[in-house]
Amino acid sequence: MQVEEARRLLAERLGGGPRPPSPESARAAIARLARPDTLGPLVRRLSVGDRDLAECTRLSYRHVLGFDKLLLLHGAPRFMLRVHFWHGRTGAVPEDIHNHRCAIASAVVRGRVRMECYEPAPDGVPAIAYRETIDGPGGAWRLRRVGDARLRLLRTERFGAGRSYGLDARTLHRVVSEQPTVTLFLETAAQRAATDVYVRSGGAGGRAAMVRDGGVGRPAAPPKTPLPPAVYLAELDALAGSLGY
Numbered sequence: 755m756q757v758e759e760a761r762r763l764l765a766e767r768l769g770g771g772p773r774p775p776s777p778e779s780a781r782a783a784i785a786r787l788a789r790p791d792t793l794g795p796l797v798r799r800l801s802v803g804d805r806d807l808a809e810c811t812r813l814s815y816r817h818v819l820g821f822d823k824l825l826l827l828h829g830a831p832r833f834m835l836r837v838h839f840w841h842g843r844t845g846a847v848p849e850d851i852h853n854h855r856c857a858i859a860s861a862v863v864r865g866r867v868r869m870e871c872y873e874p875a876p877d878g879v880p881a882i883a884y885r886e887t888i889d890g891p892g893g894a895w896r897l898r899r900v901g902d903a904r905l906r907l908l909r910t911e912r913f914g915a916g917r918s919y920g921l922d923a924r925t926l927h928r929v930v931s932e933q934p935t936v937t938l939f940l941e942t943a944a945q946r947a948a949t950d951v952y953v954r955s956g957g958a959g960g961r962a963a964m965v966r967d968g969g970v971g972r973p974a975a976p977p978k979t980p981l982p983p984a985v986y987l988a989e990l991d992a993l994a995g996s997l998g999y
């Protein structure tokens with residue numbers, strides 16, 4: 755699949771009306787794009803670096819949780835298509851429980867992840883609640899402590915290569931990479947300006963655990979730094995090769 759074909763598929767599957775796309779429509783789109791015979795040619799085309807390289811690398815970075823977040827297709831405000839490289843490094847910062855500004859979908863291309871879904875509950879485990887905003891595309895995270903909470907684990911599910919899922923904007927969850935893993939990730943149109951982040955009391959935490967000044971203010975993590983073009987292209991080249999392209 756070529757770049758413009760992928761853009762058309764996403765536009766058709768996600769729609770262009772005032773209503774946000776459903777998690778199922780986002781999941782169906784990502785499942786189609788994540789097929790090796792679809793993703794392989796697309797990634798190989800992008801790995802050549804002759805289309806939107808400057809824009810893609812500007813919005814690609816090493817996430818504070820330790821994985822590389824590479825932009826493939828920039829279709830904002832309707833969608834952003836990314837690939838996540840989880841390298842399986844020891845000592846990685848655990849992901850906080852969180853939701854999103856939009857419906858999202860993810861497909862596992864290589865490796866395996868574990869997803870946990872949560873809900874607020876009086877008998878749940880204690881956690882600290884934060885409100886997260888971002889300073890524009892590629893900007894730094896801003897986290898503000900809003901109070902105490904209790905969360906209950908609803909379900910745990912493992913996803914291996916070839917499996918996909920979609921979540922609505924408010925579903926509380928966290929994802930754990932159980933080995934070196936590659937996922938294709940789709941962000942749809944934003945439905946709100948902030949997200950909810952929870953760090954369990956006494957836990958190591960990720961973004962929220964780095965908040966200072968009494969829990970109100972900016973994270974101590976450095977600003978997002980775009981990946982060098984050579985790193986961006988090398989990771990796409992390796993992915994294309996692993997898919998047979």
